[in-house]
Amino acid sequence: MSSSVKKTFTGTPPAALAAKVRMLGPTMTRSMQRVAETVAGDPAGCAVLTVTGLAERTGTSEATVVRTARTLGYPGYRDLRLALAGLAAQQESGAAPAVTADIAVDDPLPEVIVKLAREEQQCLADTAAALDAAQLDAAVSALASARRVDVYGVGASNLVAQDLAQKLLRIGLSAHAHADPHLAMTGAVQLRAGDAAVAVTHSGRTLDVIEPLRTAFDRGATTVAITGRPDGEIAQYADHVLTTSPARESELRPAAMSSRTSQLLVVDCLFIGVAQRTYDTAAPALSASYEALAHRHTPRP
Template sequence: MDRTRTDAPTAPVETGVLERIRTGASDLSEAMSKVAGQVLADPEAAARATIMDLAELSGTSPGTITRFCRHLGYDGYAALRVAIATETGRASARHETGWDVNIGREIGPDDPLDRVLKQLITIDAAMLRDTIDTLDLAAVERVATRVSAAGRVDVYGVGSSATVARELQMGFYRTGVAAWAWTEVHDALASAALLGERDVALAISHSGTTAETIEMLSEAGTRGAFTVAVTACPEAELAEVADVCLASAARRTSHRADLLASRHSALLVADLIHIAVAQRRFPAASEALESRARAVVGHRPTPRPRNGAG
């Protein structure tokens, strides 16, 4: 993974982005040169691609793409896509720089909801299938074994990954595992600093490049905890700082809904870990579930009698 430092980014100027990439190619690191070559070889494809598309096409990583954007003076990849799309003429339609970049080309603003629903299901199902095909079950077994015997478990995730982190923590908690979910970096680092060799830390990040999540997992690792990354990008930095990486699928489309589908893919991995842990903790897990059920039974509504019943 390329970690070559570059000079501070310069603000975009009036010169076209493609010309600036051509003239500045000699100043790029080896990895960023690959990105530049891919963009120049097919600018229209680059304008349609997601950040992970371009990383795969160029043989680099999402982190390299981000550094490439900043080197050109853009805040992120979305801004670069807009600039390329504008220059190549794809933005001639008014919605190109808004809808196509932020929502996607597969669904139009005037599409009926039945088509939208089918498109969402297609993307979701494809990503779940990819997860099934690519997930390392031996690695899941290893993680489940460590979690089931852990003194305590930290689960980290920020942004959209926070939802998955909370679900995984609750799954552990329901089966009697002492687990906490941390979605804010200060609290997470404070917790990670208290972990030890008997403990486990799991970090969830679709891109694997979220700086806060990487910092959380790194801190846990320095304290001796067994560290796990759940990410769609096993080549990203989060995976590099983890003892084990569980790769959820990242079916890359130009559709914003792939982010929702990626969350479902990560949830599938989380559910599998949770159930594998419960299996290893049986019957203690079953007793924990029954104890929880008894504790809240008084707060469950009394079923209403059916029509005609006394």
């Protein structure tokens, strides 16, 4: 396992607390989940509690409270209390967004529009708040200097993989997106040190994405995972893990658009970062691609 997988989140700002609870909650033990859900649900009330007081309120132990604080990205419980006070102040001022309610089968379409729009806003805000800038910076450096970049994704995630490969290709990088698992493996065995591979999988356990990334990892390429489950198997073979907001799927919304929206935000962050690092070559390449495609547009009357 790479050292980056063992890395814990640090320096989490107050605005990211609710996002962290939603994103990391499924990976916690039940007792830790109780602590996390309690502090996110009542930050003002929990901010005044000692570690013993919060343990008593949640029916857990002091050790569980401390472990939860560290899992959420705080060095200790004191730091978590400071974040809770900040979150409480945001909620009082109306700055903290509310979680969107699920869509019901009898919701009128105007209400569906509002709910979906709020859902997308929430997922983007959660992803931005929880995205590890140090991991992103390292991933950008790897892509910017790579001899070749392979991107893996299947199903809806392949649309995101294709988007990343296309963006990198237009600024002069050698980038390929593989949806077919056989082609992905064929490409992965050709990678070596100095190359990079990016896996896009919301669940973190899609075998057709895990296997080529593991092969790329074993071959010495720098590997990046864009996933909603940083505890998923994919993280074992990723030098850098970029976490997206978990999709709030329901009976009416399997493979919710929000998961792809979060992934596309990370893709855009990667692309902008790479374009900045390689601007001297990226700008002319982008200009050339625009010119090459200009004649393909329908002329205006």
